[in-house]
Amino acid sequence: MTVLVGGDTRAIVQGITGREGTFHTGRMLEYGTRIVAGVTPGRGGAEVHGIPVYDSVEEALSSHPDANASVVFVPARFAPDAVYEAVDAGIRLVVVITEHIPVHETIRFVRYARYRGATVIGPNCPGIIAPGPRVKLGIMPGHVYAPGPVGVVSRSGTLSYEIAYHMTSRGIGQSVVIGIGGDPVPGLDLLEAVELLEGDADTRAIVIIGEIGGDAEERVAAAIAEGRVKKPVVAYIAGRTAPPGKRMGHAGAIISMGTGDAASKVKAFERVGVPVASTPSEVVKLLEVVL
Numbered sequence: 001m002t003v004l005v006g007g008d009t010r011a012i013v014q015g016i017t018g019r020e021g022t023f024h025t026g027r028m029l030e031y032g033t034r035i036v037a038g039v040t041p042g043r044g045g046a047e048v049h050g051i052p053v054y055d056s057v058e059e060a061l062s063s064h065p066d067a068n069a070s071v072v073f074v075p076a077r078f079a080p081d082a083v084y085e086a087v088d089a090g091i092r093l094v095v096v097i098t099e100h101i102p103v104h105e106t107i108r109f110v111r112y113a114r115y116r117g118a119t120v121i122g123p124n125c126p127g128i129i130a131p132g133p134r135v136k137l138g139i140m141p142g143h144v145y146a147p148g149p150v151g152v153v154s155r156s157g158t159l160s161y162e163i164a165y166h167m168t169s170r171g172i173g174q175s176v177v178i179g180i181g182g183d184p185v186p187g188l189d190l191l192e193a194v195e196l197l198e199g200d201a202d203t204r205a206i207v208i209i210g211e212i213g214g215d216a217e218e219r220v221a222a223a224i225a226e227g228r229v230k231k232p233v234v235a236y237i238a239g240r241t242a243p244p245g246k247r248m249g250h251a252g253a254i255i256s257m258g259t260g261d262a263a264s265k266v267k268a269f270e271r272v273g274v275p276v277a278s279t280p281s282e283v284v285k286l287l288e289v290v291l
Contacts, residue, residue, distance in 0.1 A: 003151065003176045003196045004093055004119065005128055005135045010066045012037045012057065014082045015073035016048050024073065024139050025049055031142040032134030036064040057089040069093040071127065071137050076100040079123065083109040087118045095137045096122035096187070106185045113187065120187025126157035126179035132202070138179065148173015150287060151197035153190060154209035155182050156238055159280060163209060163236065166284045172291070175203040182211070190216035191223055198229050205232040205290055207283060212239035213260045221268035232290035235269050236277040237262045
């Protein structure tokens with residue numbers, strides 16, 4: 001078992017019969033993920049890539065009680081209900097790929113999941129992948145990853161793919177890669193993900209892919225200063241040229257009220273001895289030094 005996922009992960013896919021759900025279920029199966037069931041209300045009895053489809057999560061778990069994770073490809077209007085349904089049925093890891101979920105809805109289901117002891121990754125995220133046990137819950141291109149000792153936490157999906165590709169090309173593999181998403185309110189936040197990697201025996205170093213907006217990176221830097229994170233950390237911050245007050249790409253990537261800019265994040269990391277790459281490809285060079 002790595003962080004959050006491992007050889008015992010058994011997943012269901014909510015929204016499996018939709019275009020994205022069907023496509024990415026196929027890719028997850030090809031990667032090696034053990035998907036035991038799909039859920040789409042009104043489509044019970046169907047099959048997708050040989051995976052049985054049920055009308056509800058509760059029904060799916062009655063036939064597959066070993067399921068312990070869910071990937072949500074449900075449209076934004078219905079995605080919060082899908083999360084509540086999974087959590088109420090006893091699923092303890094819910095990966096929400098869906099974007100454009102209203103922030104107030106996210107706050108509600110994230111809070112509810114925490115109360116029930118479940119972990120939410122996302123929304124608006126690429127998911128999580130562990131190359132060693134070959135588990136992928138999400139939309140990452142699996143071929144760019146390889147088993148290794150570096151844990152990656154990213155607020156950007158595409159940047160995590162690019163940096164993982166550079167790492168793999170130079171022979172540096174990944175223990176687990178967590179894409180927490182770019183919305184203002186994530187389920188699992190940046191610091192929580194880093195702390196999970198800090199406690200993971202298979203992770204020797206941590207890569208943080210941050211971006212403008214919010215104070216998540218500064219809170220990680222504070223944790224490093226307090227000694228709560230002791231493993232070597234390398235960082236990259238996207239959005240250095242973004243103008244203040246303008247949203248860039250992600251809903252959470254906005255500089256306002258004099259906070260959240262790239263310079264403050266870079267300074268916070270450098271003050272605690274974390275090297276910050278100027279380009280995505282430079283992350284590998286910094287990793288080779290700390291490893």
